[in-house]
Amino acid sequence: MQIIELDLTDCKTLRELHERIRVAFDFPEWYGKNWDAFRDLIRTDCDAHKVIVKGENTLREKYNEDLNMMHKVFESKIEFNKKCNFGDFIYEVIS
Numbered sequence: 001m002q003i004i005e006l007d008l009t010d011c012k013t014l015r016e017l018h019e020r021i022r023v024a025f026d027f028p029e030w031y032g033k034n035w036d037a038f039r040d041l042i043r044t045d046c047d048a049h050k051v052i053v054k055g056e057n058t059l060r061e062k063y064n065e066d067l068n069m070m071h072k073v074f075e076s077k078i079e080f081n082k083k084c085n086f087g088d089f090i091y092e093v094i095s
């Protein structure tokens with residue numbers, strides 16, 4: 001089982017959050033650093049079965065909407081994998 005660990009501890013900007021996503025998921029340099037690009041690449045360029053997200057609780061409240069978007073993308077990946085019979089995908093948030 002391939003596991004990706006995404007550590008968001010003390011991210012200061014949305015750009016930094018997306019850069020951590022790019023690095024953790026090994027997305028290409030041209031990753032658009034937005035939620036649409038994340039959704040597209042997680043479907044096409046992510047073979048992981050599990051993502052562990054750490055440090056969400058250290059982000060400032062102004063990023064709550066962005067964290068909700070990230071969770072929606074993960075939920076859409078779960079549905080996409082089921083629909084396409086690509087195997088299980090789960091994510092876990094550890095604060």
